[in-house]
Amino acid sequence: MPQPPQSYRELETLITAEYATLSKRLQQTARFVLDHPQEVALATVAKIAEQADVTPSTLIRLANSLGFKGFSEMQQLFRSRLVDELPNYTERIRAVRSATGETPDSTQLLWEFADANRAVLEQLPSRIDPESLEKALDIFEKAHAIHVMGARRSFMVASYMTYALAHVDKPALLVNGLGGMYGEQLRAMSQHDALLTISFSPYAEESQKACEDAHQRGLPSVVITDSNLSPLARFADVVFVVNEAEVKSFRSLTASLCLTQTLAIALGVRQDKKRKA
Amino acid sequence: MPQPPQSYRELETLITAEYATLSKRLQQTARFVLDHPQEVALATVAKIAEQADVTPSTLIRLANSLGFKGFSEMQQLFRSRLVDELPNYTERIRAVRSATGETPDSTQLLWEFADANRAVLEQLPSRIDPESLEKALDIFEKAHAIHVMGARRSFMVASYMTYALAHVDKPALLVNGLGGMYGEQLRAMSQHDALLTISFSPYAEESQKACEDAHQRGLPSVVITDSNLSPLARFADVVFVVNEAEVKSFRSLTASLCLTQTLAIALGVRQDKKRKA
DNA sequence: GTATAAATGGAATATTTATTCCAATCAACT
DNA sequence: AGTTGATTGGAATAAATATTCCATTTATAC
Known part of the structure; x- marks a missing residue:
């Protein structure tokens, strides 16, 4: 391996090509460096090794087996990538936009979506009331099981929440309406359970119904929605x-x-603390 | 100078403010570091000193006179700037974090999640190859129907994609494995269809299988995954x-x-154009 | 199963890099 | 011009970081 790659892109290609011929540990390492190029660019061998869960030697060996004289030489490529790619974000959007004129071409769309979502995330945490967060967690913690309801567009969020809750060992049930059994699924909620409903305009009939149902039966209920005036808001505890x-x-x-x-995850953290105490 | 700046922006402000009070050499150095932040982030003291036409000691002295314990500490800020573009934001996270007792853990978590996701979105568009986007859209446009496969964690993404495709009038089928019928659902793919698979480590068996299946039957296939080395990558067209x-x-x-x-949505835009033409 | 080769981890070492310190220089004031 | 105090350069030292090497483990072939 006398000819080391000269650019990050070449390196990427080389690793992909040679991947199969590498040993187990080297594969693990190769994978980590490709997946965390930023880390590799700036951290020390020891730090990277720790994060990749290998020994420093392995990192050196990887560099050597890719034709570099040592790790530092390989690291240079990761650094050059950082510098080359350093984008002034809004500038690049503008560049993409003007380059394509009026046509909403796919790449421009991607930039716009990423930017819009990014902006939303920037505002989110300061707009969420910490007390509400804690109150919702109280409800969830006390509940034996959490029923999660979301229809149409919101279904995905409900399904993800159910998945995530299961992963922090909280019994969670997705109200999915399979076989047209929304009613049956909702009736299955016990007095010790709680309901989480996600619903956006135009608020699905089923979601409103679920929320009202829980309210009438005195079940604690949390709602994620898009307005304080949402029809679901008045039925919810949080x-x-x-x-x-x-x-x-x-x-x-x-x-x-x-x-x-x-x-x-905050629920998971709470449960962890409680268990330890 | 007991309180060193916590972010690049703060540092910038401090240097500007203190500039007049600095000695001649320190001014020269300060000017250089502000003008070449990228250089300062990645090079060694000796290299930077040479370029700025000062001695290494001077750089250390500058760092010290700005409140840092040493040059390395100051360099960290230049590096963080390289990695994430919005120092304002991370600063706020740190503020939330350090306000001990006042802020509940859950709120801090929210800030961290929002920030992590924001950072990811910032990088996404520049890391997606425009050609791949177009190629994927070609495939989707030609397909009679798109089958969307995602298991476990990725299920949510698949389900959302199916929803979104339906809303741009593209026939889409979610391979959901309901009733254990993954195999049946996959066999139902026709020669004129396409497959979109979303899968992340640890790659679900069913997703790998779906992808391989499509490959063997010569169906066009698009994959969203977390690494070039993902087992699904080799079976996909994009x-x-x-x-x-x-x-x-x-x-x-x-x-x-x-x-x-x-x-x-890009697919929707394309179809619209075609219809008009 | 045993022998042989390849791979691995970790401590020892080499190298690079940052920092300190002091003598030399410069500037300000008498 | 001479004295004092701050500033500067550069060599000496300390710290950090990368690399090497070898004993041990793990895989491979017989």
């Missing part, structure tokens, strides 16, 4: 209002997802 | 590698969602 991004009249769900993810 | 955010070992799906959303 309401989260999230502002979603919109591009070309397509609304995204990034903020809601970020919030549900936080709820799930 | 591969999108997305870097997802990770907080407390919980991975998010923001980037994948943003990409799928873009694909769906």
Whole structure:
């Protein structure tokens, strides 16, 4: 291997090509460096090795087996990539936009979506009331099981929440309406459970119904929606209002997802603490 | 000078403010570091000193006189600037974090998630190859119907994509494995269809199988995954590698969602154009 | 199963890089 | 011009970081 790559892109290609011929540890390492180029660019061998869960020697060996004289030489390529790619974000959007004129070509769309979602995420945490967060977590913690309801566009968020809750060992049930059994699934909620409903305009009939149902039966209920005036708001014990991004009249769900993810993991953290105590 | 700046922006302000009070050599050095932040982030003291036409000691002295313990500490700020473009934001996170007792853990988590996802979205568009985007759209446009496959964590993305495609009038089928019928659903793909698979480590068996299946039957196939070395990559006609955010070992799906959303809507735009023509 | 080669981890070492310190220089004031 | 105090350069030292080497483990072939 006398000819080391001269650019990051060449390096990427080389690693992909040679991957199969590498040993187990070297594969693990190769994979890590490709997946965390930023880390590799700036950290020390020891730090990177620790994060990749290998020994420093292995990193050196990887560099050597790719034709470099040592790790430092390889690191240079990762650094050059950082510098080359350093984008002034808004400038690049403008560049993409003007280069394509009026036509909404796919790359420009991608920039716009990414930017819109990014902006939404920037605002989200300061717009969520910390007390509401804690209150919602109280409800979830006390509940035996959490039923999660979301129809149409919101279904995805509900399904993700159910998945995440399961991963922090919280019994969670997705109200999916399979076989037209929304009613049956809702009736299955016990007095010790809680309901989380995600619903955006135009608020699906089923979601409203679920929320009202829980309210009448005295079940604790948390709602994620898009306005304080949402029909679901008045039935809930805790309401989260999230502002979603919109591009070309397509609304995204990034903020809601970020919030549900936080709820799930914060719940996990709480449960952990409680168990230890 | 007991309080060193915590972010690049703060540093910038401090240097500007203190500039007049600095000695001649220190002014020269300060000017250089502000004008060549990239250089300062990556080079060694000796190299920077040479370029700035001062001695290494001077650089150390500058760092010290700005409140840093040493040059390395100051360099960290230049590096962080290289990595994330919005020092304002990370500064706010640090503020939330350091306000001990006042802020509940859940709020801090929310800030961290929002930030991690934001950072990912910032990088996404420049890491997605425009050609791949166009190629994927070609495939989708030609396909009679698009089958969307995603298991476990990726299920949500698949389900969203199916929803979005339906909304741009593209026939889409979610391979959901309901009733254990993955095999049956996959066999139902016709020669004129296409497959979109979303899969992340640890790659679900079913997703790998779906992808391989399509490959063997000669169906066009697009994959969204987390590494060039993903087992699904070699079976696909187009591969999108997305870097997802990770907080407390919980991975998010923001980037994948943003990409799928873009694909769906870009497809919608294309179809619109074609219809008009 | 045993022998042989390849791969691995980790401590020892070499190298690079940052920092300190002091003598020399420069500037300000008497 | 001479004295004092701050500033500067550069060599000496300390710290950090990368690399090498070898004993041990793991895989491979017989």
